[in-house]
Amino acid sequence: MSSKKIALYGLLIALAFIFSYIESLIPMPFAIPGIKLGLANLVTIIALYGIGVKESLVLSMVRILLVGFTFRDPSTLLFSFAGGILSWLSMTVTMKLKLFSMVGVSIIGGITHNIGQIIVAILYVNNPSLIYYLPFLLTAGVVSGALIGLLGALTIKRIKKIL
Amino acid sequence: MKKNDLYLIGGILLLVAVSFIFIQLYKSEGSKVLVTIDGKEYKTFSLNDDTVFTISQDDGKWNTFEIKDGYVKMIGASCPDKICVKHKKIHYDNETITCLPNRVVLRIIDGEDNDIDAIAD
Numbered sequence: 001m002s003s004k005k006i007a008l009y010g011l012l013i014a015l016a017f018i019f020s021y022i023e024s025l026i027p028m029p030f031a032i033p034g035i036k037l038g039l040a041n042l043v044t045i046i047a048l049y050g051i052g053v054k055e056s057l058v059l060s061m062v063r064i065l066l067v068g069f070t071f072r073d074p075s076t077l078l079f080s081f082a083g084g085i086l087s088w089l090s091m092t093v094t095m096k097l098k099l100f101s102m103v104g105v106s107i108i109g110g111i112t113h114n115i116g117q118i119i120v121a122i123l124y125v126n127n128p129s130l131i132y133y134l135p136f137l138l139t140a141g142v143v144s145g146a147l148i149g150l151l152g153a154l155t156i157k158r159i160k161k162i163l
Numbered sequence: 164m165k166k167n168d169l170y171l172i173g174g175i176l177l178l179v180a181v182s183f184i185f186i187q188l189y190k191s192e193g194s195k196v197l198v199t200i201d202g203k204e205y206k207t208f209s210l211n212d213d214t215v216f217t218i219s220q221d222d223g224k225w226n227t228f229e230i231k232d233g234y235v236k237m238i239g240a241s242c243p244d245k246i247c248v249k250h251k252k253i254h255y256d257n258e259t260i261t262c263l264p265n266r267v268v269l270r271i272i273d274g275e276d277n278d279i280d281a282i283a284d
Contacts, residue, residue, distance in 0.1 A: 029249075030249075031246055031247070031249040031250035031251065031260075032246070032250075033244075033246050033261060033263045073243055073264065075264060079263075099165075099167050100165060100167050100168050100171060101164050101165045101167075101168050103164050103165075103168045104165065104167055104168035104171050107168070107171055107172065107175070108171070111175065121261075121263060124263065124266065125199070125201065125202060125261065125263065125266045125267075125268055126199075126201055126202020126203070126266075127199055127202055127259075127261075127268045127270075129257060129259050129268065129270050130259065130261060130268070132186070132257060132258075132259060133259075133261075134182075135179045135182045135183055135186075138175055138178070138179050139176070139179050141175075142172055142175050142176065146172065
């Protein structure tokens, strides 16, 4: 691994880390577990398009681990990993299919992230009635996914050369 | 943005709209609230009896909820995120308030098919 790559990955992890911190400062007006902006996902999707599939998974996992032990309770790690892995997998597949632009891929990422989390939540509290949250979580996933996708597309146009 | 992106957004929102309509159509008033901890039934309360109750767990975790005028509201909890406390009061069948960190779920039930607890009470 070249030193340029090491520096770049360090930079991206730091950026994702800061995004998660900023996000932890924004109170969400929704009383449903799991709804958030997903700012850090901006780094994941930029890495996915700009660097590579494997690299974006590593970046996202390292970020989840760091954030879980700092700004959040470590007990939320399980939810973050489930959401993170499922959304990375779905985004990778949809990106390769070339059916959607970055916005569509990001929306897929957003909703599968929430689906992954709700599956773990159902197992965690042993109560299938949590599935009633799904319509809310899908809506949230579409909105935040679209925003992150638009931002990502704008960003990648400008930084493609240096990645 | 591609055309397919818009179809995707439209498709998901349509799905959401249909499920909301479905939930709205089959919405019926509940008569009881079922408290579960880690999936196990803890206690059932009637919505007709106004009360304030604290669910205490062995490891110090607690949730306090209030039943008033047929509605259930979480009014306090030991969890760090307090998402459950922010939740609006619930009243209709199958509505739930979840406290993920404490593994506590309050769910409104009809009560028709759940007579065992009523007798136990």
